Amino acid sequence: MNREITPYILKRTPEEAAPRKLSIDYAAALNPQQLAAVTAGDGPSLVIAGAGSGKTRTLVYRVAYLIDSGVDPSNILLLTFTRKSAQEMLQRAGELIGVRSERVCGGTFHSVANMLLRRYGRAVGLEPGFTILDRGDAEDLIALVRSQLGLNEKDKRFPRKGTIAEIFSKSENTLRSLDDIVVEEFGHFADHLDALAQLQKGYHAAKRQRQLVDYDDLLVLLRQLLTQDQQARQAISRLYRYILVDEYQDTNRLQADVIRNLAAAHQNVMVVGDDSQSIYAFRGATFRNIMEFPALFPGTTIYKLEENYRSTQPILNLANCIIEEAAEKYAKHLFTRKLDGPLPTLAEATGENAQSRFIAQKILELREEGVPLSEVAVLFRSSFHSFDLEIELSRRELPFVKRGGVKFIETAHVKDLLAHLRVVANPLDAVSWHRVLMLVEGVGPKKAQDLLGALVKSASPYQVLREVSGRSGQGLKNLANTLESLSGSGELGTADQVNHIYEYYLPILKEQYDDYPKRIRDLDHLHTIAEGYPEVDGFLSDLALEPPDGSAIDVEAPDRDDERMVLSTIHSAKGLEWQCVFVIWVVDGKFPSIYSFVTDEDMEEERRLFYVAVTRAKRHLYLTYPINVFDKSSGMLLSKPTRFLDHVSPSMFEQLALIEEGSHADWRGYRDDAY
């Protein structure tokens, strides 16, 4: 049915033709570069937004502007890196334009894909009640399939489950073949190519059979939906007529392709990002996306935001020096009007603890000077880099929140409890069944595996459990009773269900962990979160898509938020800013990490990561590096500041050497020795 379609123009009435009266004075609120981006016309646009250049402000005003000029808010799609940042932006837009902004669809790629697949997923084989696997679940399922296929040959060195998941994920996200990834990035496993391919097939089949979807599937299946199902494709592109993408430098090929498909009907796509801040290559992102956007979307208008509103000139000077050496980037010249400020400090510490104590002491000094704790952050390359500091801060009763690192949702006890909830919600969920069964006394891998087969086939799984005799008989009966009480007629709310499982699980928890009181607090936290969800499904998918990042400490004093400093990985600090920023472990071998010494691309990414860290600071910036640190994994003695400072003139810093009070080398002694 390829009928010619003749366009018929609906003419504007004189009233409609007159320029709409806008309710906000955009020109007064924005600088000329921002204004140009905010008021851009239809068609593709690329906004290159330097660090601290008001990128979020620009997006917020863009949303407001679109609504202001007559676009229906529900036709706007705002894709961000975390759901929290989407919410914040829409709230700010709401302050400008009113409650209409609430109807804008905002979230991460994954959360939007989740929503669309629950609605239209049947076309690609998904029932609306599918279960989302987080990374750990995906790994467990891979391990399960591996043992079913008998692939754990003991003679050869087979990659562990985490590595396998990484390989599969990278292949999906970069749109490259499995062979390619293995040969080029995991060469030492090239022997196992066939086995890996077989495993990938099995993993895929297991997911589809059981209505399980991992993070990558959310994107893969959305793309499939858009390319294969005309109806869904039309419905979706009619819905989202204006697409805004934040942090575009951290999207991967798969996401770029999803955007291309979403925008195919209208090309109204504005992406915002900074190629110099691309730091997620390890999960398949490529800054090529932002470099090649104009080629992918012909007719792209490029806007650049170059005025920095965040940092003082001395900090910006350092940042510019660091990024100047980058191999490839969009040319931009960041400038600021905040000319005055202290020089960044580079401090050498005699060991890790000296570094921690320096920070604690300096924070107290800064507090005297009027910098509140909430305006202080300590940033680091890897989550464990802050362990010593955490102890030191606790000792001095300096309150902090830690971001990044192990999520509370990923801890074994929380996953255990949730697994029970999940088997009730999706009785096909093999991963959760396995987990639940293994917790029962007398059940090991073999029995769990056997039961799994029977459970999935049976119409009444709880009966199957009750019929088991032997060592595990009683335990399985208890399990059956607990699960049945959840799914039964009671119509329990999510929080009540969590409570029921908790009662069943508590003895197991106490048996398994000596530190169970701490873990009980996590479960209480989970219960609190559950209270906000009438539906179990929503609770489970929200937890998988946006895990709450704090541990139990977070919930205990939520109202004192403003009095705590932040400890964060640099990755988790993306987009944030503080008056005072400490970057610790700025020692070559930790930062850049020795893992990145292999390829130039990895090294370039470390440089950008360092750039991101430095540009978080508004006024005070401290870089610290311990010396004489023995690195076990490499066998190297680390003592030199990061190589990214090699070409930076010493005049751009104030340099400190930390000396213990009362030691042989107090200040004067040190000088005498040194000169």
Add this chain to the structure above:
DNA sequence: CGAATGTGGCTTTTT
């Protein structure tokens, strides 16, 4: 045989 318990190796960054 299969479950429970013990031991050695290594640990980046995350939707």
Add this chain to the structure above:
DNA sequence: GCCACATTCG
């Protein structure tokens, strides 16, 4: 502190 593998226990 967590995972894979080794050994002991029922």
